[in-house]
Amino acid sequence: MTVSRLLPRLLAVLSAAALLAAAGPAAAEPLKVGFVYVSPIGDAGWTYQHELGRRHLETALGDKVETSYVESVPEGADAERVIREFAAGGYNLVFTTSFGYMNPTIKVAKRFPGVAFEHATGYKRAENVGTYLARFYEGRYLTGIVAGKMTKSNTVGYVAAFPIPEVVRGINAFTMGLRSVNPSAQVKVVWVSSWYDPGKEREAAETLIAQGADVITQHTDSTAPVQAAEENGVYAIGYHSDMSKYGPTAHLTASTHNWSGHYLASAKAVLDGSWAPQDLWGGIKDGMVELAPFGPAVPAEVRSLVEAKQAEIAAGTLHPFLGPVRDQSGALRVAEGGVLSDQDMLGFDWYVEGVLGKLPK
């Protein structure tokens, strides 16, 4: 094609683009929402729960919203590129759903002041960057009650990823729930040093079962521990998602995350112009933490007990770390009637009484 024939076409395209730009964002133009996921979606786990939230957003707002996601984005330079592409691509609201996206999110947000960003699990905020997190420990406390009622060996196994405050908080809350109904029960923890390694998670679960645990719970991403429990004839309590498919008889319940409400609220806020960055730490009362349906093994009295406790937490009359809270040495950390502050919970570097073994530092 010669230049003389190309030029008019080019001009035509350019003028059409200019016309479109002059028209500005039409009233009917949907809100564009982007999601950045750290792992594949799969059918259970951390990312899957965010995906459920995204799908809910699409169904709830219909034409008013247009969403898309990028999965398996490594934390680091790749994340920055993906986030920037969303921002540059006309997205109005971007959710970055892993801790390691914190700095890339902040960095890109500075360049795109007109775009709203929300970063899950982080602590850095800016004029157009909010953060959100759920009080997962409230769900942990409730599943601890279930474990305490169901264990016969009084030994519960916990497959955990890395000894960071988030995971330790879950172990402690679970143990508080466990011992609130069964003071002689104890928790054995095995760290697998990985968020996702089905083989090793299974080995850890089987190790715990071999050492007498008859309920297995986890803070890792695969469903292998539930599967191991099912095959070895012990109980399992899932995490992140309802994992009952992998252990139809073993699965008692699971502490799950529900981001649907938050994603919907944020999208609506951007739509009506009321969005402002916030530091959100929502729990059971906000619908961000839920329990998966009880498995067939859980008797009615346990169900109603857990439901009652759930209502108390939602009403604010029960706190998982309600004193007296003792650490492993038996020292009193929270006096009778007091509760642990958010600050203390965010920095957990000690086990409560009832957890066996030393916390790796």
Added chain:
Amino acid sequence: MSPEVETLVAILVATLRAGTPLVFAALGELVTEKSGVLNLGIEGMMLIGAVAGFIATVLTGSPFAGVVFAMLAGTLVSLLFGVLTLTLLTNQVATGLALTIFGIGLSAFVGLGYIGTPIQGLQPLAVPLLGDIPVLGLLLFRHDPLVYLSLVLLAAVAWFLARTRAGLVLRAVGESHEAAHAIGYPVIAIRYLAVMFGGAMSGLAGAYLSLVYTPQWTENMTAGRGWIALALVVFATWRPARVLLGAYLFGGITIVGLHIQAAGFEASSHLLAMLPYLATILVLVLISRDANRIRLNAPAALGKPFHPDA
């Protein structure tokens, strides 16, 4: 059984299971490397084997069909590697790495509709009478069929390489392809067969994970085991018995580390996570530190392209 014996038996049984996928993959790579070809695509071939075996099991209902299909799929992708590196003479290192990336992507794509599908995995055998012997029965006679297969294959490969004429030819090709070619051996054809054996074994290793170890399909479920198998071959100085030792050592120390934690001993989880790598390398390096033996065992033509007309 006393609790101590019970724990010990649990550790040993778990060690066998943890080591088995490594044995398969490393054995395949050993034969491939002995023919002078370096295939870094084990992780990718394992994933393709894992997903292919899983899908075949879902469709046919038979985990045995799954195992066969996994081996076929592994062979097929290794054939792709063979065409690229042996016929088109691409760089083996780059092609192997590409194969891993390809395998991760392809298995994720193909397996998309199978995530969360429940299957009945391969069940352990219970040999009558022998399986009922108190401790020995659990240790020796109650494993899944693939554990036994890995041992049979190991013995077969060791015998093949050391005692048969064909094994000698394979090693000759890996030592000096020019010399082997001059004598009249079909270097490329032999290397194709070795690469395909490696692919079949990697596929089998993948099937062990998706059909026996954790009977489910999830993306990237091998979690780096292909790379461990690759390292085992080198640190075991290309000797089958040491590959077995290395695989069980790696599996065993991982399992012991978990038991130490569960028993409540004071130990850094980071250190325990590192220990299998450290100890396996250390032991294998120590027992194979004779430089002359290493030179003797290492295939001299490893990774070098061969062009018959050159």
